[in-house]
Amino acid sequence: MGLTHIDQHGRASMVDVTGKQLSVREAKAEGFIQMSESAFRMLLEQKHKKGDVLATARIAGIQGAKKCADLIPLCHPLALTKVAVDFELIPQSHQVRVYSLCKLQGQTGVEMEALTAVSVALLTLFDMCKAEDPMMEIYGVRVLAKSGGKSGDWERTE
Template identity: 75%
Template sequence: MALTHIDSQGHANMVDVTQKQATTRLARAEGVVRMSQSAFDAVIKQQNAKGDVLATARIAGIQGAKRCADLIPLCHPLALTKVSVSFELLPETREIRVLSECKLAGKTGVEMEALTAVSVATLTLFDMCKAQDPLMEIHGIRVLGKSGGKSGDWERE
């Protein structure tokens, strides 16, 4: 099997997508931050000393998606047409589920942008809550589904 990101001399290489057809592409991802009850309560009640934790994490996630190509060496810089970051509060497990969706009309997928949005948003949640709970856990970062492109559409079950 030929490696797509390696040139004929074995060097890292950004894939040439010049000849690919532009299509509408969408990817969704998720990640979870588990924290102490006191940290979770402070987020819900907007009593965190650093301010509005969810609003800050949302903006950070959006910015992360937009900067993906600056962070991941072989990613193409993309003209994203939509980035959303949302949160699901799970009181029974003291978790915040972070969801992202990235969309564009282009020649390459947006899975890495969706994953970067979730990663940066979860890291921001950690940063804003670490004074109250330095033992938080970030886990479950994964792509939930994608559409567009030659590999077709799929959804995680």
């Protein structure tokens, strides 16, 4: 099988999905940010100077998913019907898990949108907390599951 984003002349090309069947597509992704105890405590107590960190990161993640085609070359602009960004606060390790869900009925998958939602939310958390802890670490950004389309459904099992 050849590369899908390269034309017969070796040039970058957006994949033509015109003939693909419409199906409900869904993708879930996650990522983590680890911060100092003081930065985490400020997050819990909503004491960061930039305001409501989690609310801002949620909105940023949703906006990121909607702008994915503007950020990632050759991604199709998609009419997303659902974008959700949620957080799990992990006090014992001063981490925040960011989780996203993207969904639509269309001709191509939404994995890139789910990954972008997580990434932008994590970057926003970093930006809003960096005054207290510039040494934070973002890691573990990955797709957890996808459904719909010709390649079928799968879910990360580890």
